[in-house]
Amino acid sequence: MANFSSALKITDVNDFIAPSQDCVVLDQSKASLKLADTDDTEIGQVQIQSKSIPSRENNEPVKISLHDCLACSGCVTTAETILLEHQSIDQFKNKLGDKNCRVVVSISLQTLASISDARDIGVAEVGRKLSWILRQHGAFAVFDLSIASEIALLENCLEFERRLRNGEKIPMMASACPGWICYVEKSQPHLIPYISSVKSPQGIMGTLVKQFWSSEINTSPQGIFHVAIMPCYDKKLESVREELMVGNVPETDCVLTTGELEKWLDDINVNLSETKEESFDVFFYDASDLEDLMDCDNASICWPSTLTGDDDPVGSGGYLSHLARYMSLSHSLGRIPLKQGRNADIAECQLDNGQNHINFAIINGFRNIQGLVRKIKLGKCHYHFVEVMACPSGCVNGGGQLPVETGRTEALGRMEKSVHAAKLRGSDIVKQCDLIYNRWIRDMPGSMTSVSKFTTSLKERKGISVADW
Ligand code: SF4
Ligand code: SF4
Incomplete structure (x- = not known):
């Protein structure tokens, strides 16, 4: 079996469905879906190890043929495991110890809300604690992904x-x-x-870090290892889209989920409630007045x-x-x-x-x-x-969020409120964005230059595998 981050639980099957989701095929047609008759995964079948799908009477995993699968990306399939191996805690640790690259971490609000709820620490405090810890362990800079949002x-x-x-x-x-x-x-x-x-906020953050901020710190895009901490595994797939590269270099090199970040904190024996705090980095430190x-x-x-x-x-x-x-x-x-x-x-x-x-x-x-x-x-x-x-x-x-053992609905409500409260403190974020347009884009939001940097394109992708992305 592949050497996964242990935050991702994969047993002896090669496919995993996120805890928040049932397979859409099963959702749609539980009654009519033909289930495979054998216990062995056959070629052309996606076997799903699910916490929530009631399967056959003896509770075996459900099998869905590739013909039935809608490729919704709701579960992680064989080809995607390659990506998961590359974008792992081990890779993150290696890069933190690599003197030749600057590790830049961007953290999503959903991640902060999930950790905040699990640890009963305020969202802003979680952000400051993570900033301090990450810098202590070698990160060159830690950003709030809200700028890109x-x-x-x-x-x-x-x-x-x-x-x-x-x-x-x-x-x-x-x-x-x-x-x-x-x-x-x-x-x-x-x-x-x-x-x-x-582009998604993750995509825009990658552009800001690799295409603009890199030259401010006199580093090539290759010299930066940009890590995004996000609420789902699918963001790993997004990061390898060819449309989100600068030259041949991904604008986001590695995506870790909230659960993987938590696993890293456990690995380095950090107790969040006892750590120091430090503000997030910003792109511009002279942003006292709006230009x-x-x-x-x-x-x-x-x-x-x-x-x-x-x-x-x-x-x-x-x-x-x-x-x-x-x-x-x-x-x-x-x-x-x-x-x-x-x-x-x-x-x-x-x-x-x-x-x-x-x-x-x-x-x-x-x-x-x-x-x-x-x-x-x-x-x-x-x-x-x-x-x-x-x-x-x-x-x-x-x-990719932290598991919620009981009271899921209430926990989701609390996280929603935390994200909401964090968004209301946005004046610093606005200053940063104002300067991004003024100094880097040098044009208005929605202008040709802005569109050329902050939009992407989609195309039909044939076949079930994501290996050819
Ligand atoms: S990718 Fe296919 S098997 Fe996986 S959840 Fe979506 S429809 Fe179901
Ligand atoms: S971006 Fe990720 S976490 Fe958000 S809805 Fe889509 S799959 Fe779920």
């Missing part, structure tokens, strides 16, 4: 506005979830024109973290919340508050000027995603924007 959300708003203005494909659907993107590229390529072209964004009054830019409202769901980044508030403010549209749809993983809201409506939705989990895909195919989708996330309950419930 802010840019992703703003560019997402501007792309949506442009699509409406130019009559481009609607509904626009968020592009930040690699599980969803993998599903579209492999199984529903006709949906590619609907997907936002904006004017080019010739434009920067007050006209609706920075996402200045728009977060009390009741906004932001556990997956807040794509719907920020876009709805942005459109409401920029176009003086009244907002009908978010309400639950047919189940807890669908939420909808509407903007209204008395004549026209703009409809927004959050769709989480593959069962709901398949309903959305069907509606689009039938021309019955009335949404203009959809925040689509593969995990039920979104990113706070990602498959």
